[in-house]
Amino acid sequence: xxxxxxxxxxxxxxxxxxxxxxxxxxxxxxxxxxxxxxxxxxxxxxxxxxxxxxxxxxxxxxxxxxxxxxxxxxxxxxxxxxxxxxxxxxxxxxxxxxxxxxxxxxxxxxxxxxxxxxxxxxxxxxxxxxxxxxxxxxxxxxxxxxxxxxxxxxxxxxxxxxxxxxxxxxxxxxxxxxxxxxxxxxxxxxxxxxxxxxxxxxxxxxxxxxxxxxxxxxxxxxxxxxx
Numbered sequence: 001x002x003x004x005x006x007x008x009x010x011x012x013x014x015x016x017x018x019x020x021x022x023x024x025x026x027x028x029x030x031x032x033x034x035x036x037x038x039x040x041x042x043x044x045x046x047x048x049x050x051x052x053x054x055x056x057x058x059x060x061x062x063x064x065x066x067x068x069x070x071x072x073x074x075x076x077x078x079x080x081x082x083x084x085x086x087x088x089x090x091x092x093x094x095x096x097x098x099x100x101x102x103x104x105x106x107x108x109x110x111x112x113x114x115x116x117x118x119x120x121x122x123x124x125x126x127x128x129x130x131x132x133x134x135x136x137x138x139x140x141x142x143x144x145x146x147x148x149x150x151x152x153x154x155x156x157x158x159x160x161x162x163x164x165x166x167x168x169x170x171x172x173x174x175x176x177x178x179x180x181x182x183x184x185x186x187x188x189x190x191x192x193x194x195x196x197x198x199x200x201x202x203x204x205x206x207x208x209x210x211x212x213x214x215x216x217x218x219x220x221x222x223x224x225x226x227x
Contacts, residue, residue: 028107028132034061035074041102041110043130043137050130050137053077054102057095058112058126060159065135070161078160081126081141083153090119108132121147167208170223171201177220181206184216 034040034051043050051062060079063070071078082096094115101113114124127140145151171180180201183194198210206219
């Protein structure tokens with residue numbers, strides 16, 4: 001019997017995926033070539049456009065509102081997802097930047113599925129749904145255990161946005177960190193009492209006002225959004 005070490009949001013996925021994978025592409029979705037990447041999936045409403053790349057690790061190449069892109073160059077695969085922890089997980093190039101399968105599942109939705117990866121014992125599944133009226137994009141990232149043993153991996157996300165502006169994160173009532181965040185310095189040591197003029201905690205929010213001393217920060221907020 002296979003054991004699953006993570007909670008999957010919907011065990012129906014296997015049958016559901018194969019039942020709808022060949023669905024006729026509806027308005028609001030389509031297959032396109034985008035900046036050198038072939039057979040991408042586009043989700044689009046009146047204001048918002050999302051481009052997904054099954055051929056490049058299931059990444060998001062573009063997220064734009066009123067033709068203004070929020071992400072970095074497409075060649076970087078700026079909307080990245082991963083699993084970890086990075087120091088102990090096996091090499092996973094097939095998951096990170098390999099060929100995935102992509103299918104359109106509805107008028108504003110699609111699903112991307114990775115190869116099965118024996119070294120980690122998992123297969124990754126990403127469901128994308130763009131709201132029909134707004135810029136809200138919902139992404140469900142699931143880990144499917146393909147091994148005969150229990151596996152323990154965590155979800156990771158790396159989004160490369162355009163430079164400029166500020167970052168706002170609502171903080172949870174409880175934090176394990178004395179200053180509600182930590183900073184990784186250039187020696188990859190974690191600073192639990194960091195000082196940075198570009199960072200401010202105000203009215204229950206973490207504010208990043210400009211480039212910090214070191215670019216890697218950690219927060220334990222469970223509110224579920226940032227801007």
